[in-house]
């Protein structure tokens with residue numbers, strides 16, 4: 001579903017690489033967590049996956065499509081919610097959702113139903129007729145999630161999705177992520193909240209200073225570390 005091959009990125013003329021020769025794969029049906037401390041290179045990696053940044057070297061294949069060779073086709077395979085969604089402030093929530101549905105060519109009959117469903121799930125139904133500029137940070141994030149969900153992508157890419165969401169919305173999002181993968185699709189998300197990754201991910205990759213230091217299931221990572229402890233302890237040891 002998603003394959004990174006020896007991907008590197010350096011910003012400007014910095015001497016250190018933000019992302020340093022990373023490779024991993026996300027398979028169909030999988031919730032994959034990208035875990036690491038602040039500044040590790042998670043957002044940089046995600047921006048390369050979604051074609052907001054070009055890698056200096058390496059290859060990114062999304063559902064079989066090279067995202068540097070065929071950017072538009074690659075973009076149709078996923079939807080993306082950034083860590084800090086910047087939405088058009090002057091338009092109404094509902095206008096944004098219709099715009100997203102148009103961009104991704106969601107049939108009118110289908111979109112209505114999906115919009116209703118997700119607005120109810122995230123409890124922002126009352127707000128959709130107000131301008132986005134009047135929304136709180138959490139509401140903007142929920143609206144961005146709804147906009148990303150209505151075209152039912154093969155791959156769902158989320159940067160720190162739980163930050164800023166209330167417990168109910170966070171619970172619902174985790175449920176949606178699971179359902180998405182149960183239909184053979186995939187979720188790739190970053191987090192520095194380790195408990196979340198430990199509870200919901202099928203596999204994780206741990207990134208530190210731009211390098212991937214572990215990839216696998218929790219059980220595999222525990223076994224390698226020779227420990228039954230929580231991911232948090234292992235993570236602290238690995239990133240020390």
Ligand SMILES: Nc1ncnc2c1ncn2[C@@H]1O[C@H](COP(=O)(O)OP(=O)(O)O)[C@@H](O)[C@H]1O
Nearest residue numbers: 011012018036037038039040041042043044045
């Ligand atoms: N636009 C940028 N210009 C220069 N350096 C950047 C930029 N964005 C991120 N960095 C640097 O790249 C490294 C990785 O950052 P980032 O990918 O945001 O990490 P994370 O998302 O894991 O917190 C950090 O050292 C950060 O300071």
Ligand SMILES: [Mg+2]
Nearest residue numbers: 042043044083
């Ligand atoms: Mg980040």
